[in-house]
Amino acid sequence: MSEPLHLLVETKMPYGKYKGTPIADLPGNYLNWFAREGFPAGQLGRLLALMHEIDHNGLTDLLAPLRRGR
Template identity: 75%
Template sequence: MMKPETLELLVTRTMPFGKYQGRIIADLPGDYLAWFARKGFPAGELGGLLALMHEVDHNGLGDLLVPLRQKHRR
């Protein structure tokens, strides 16, 4: 079962490397996330967050993150 805190990480953690270094994981483009899905997600927490964001994006569930984004903009 996923913890709510994990969803919060999607709107607070940034991509640590690559073309989108420094961008919030929730703001990564869908095609970039799909590329990772095809090639393989990195190990560890980052890979888990990217895989989760891919699922959110792929299934059109981005609106779930709106309240979390608002919470962390304060």
């Protein structure tokens, strides 16, 4: 599996309303807010943007095998 997909399941949101929530489990409306307002810099922003694309395109089932491995 691709490392960025593993990181979506393993990395937790470090701040805000969803602090401690794995990025893969963030709600679509929260990801959409970042897409409108701007993603943070660095790896966190890249992961949020990737999760937004996965969620927006209905591809969240791609993460199911990785979730089972948690």
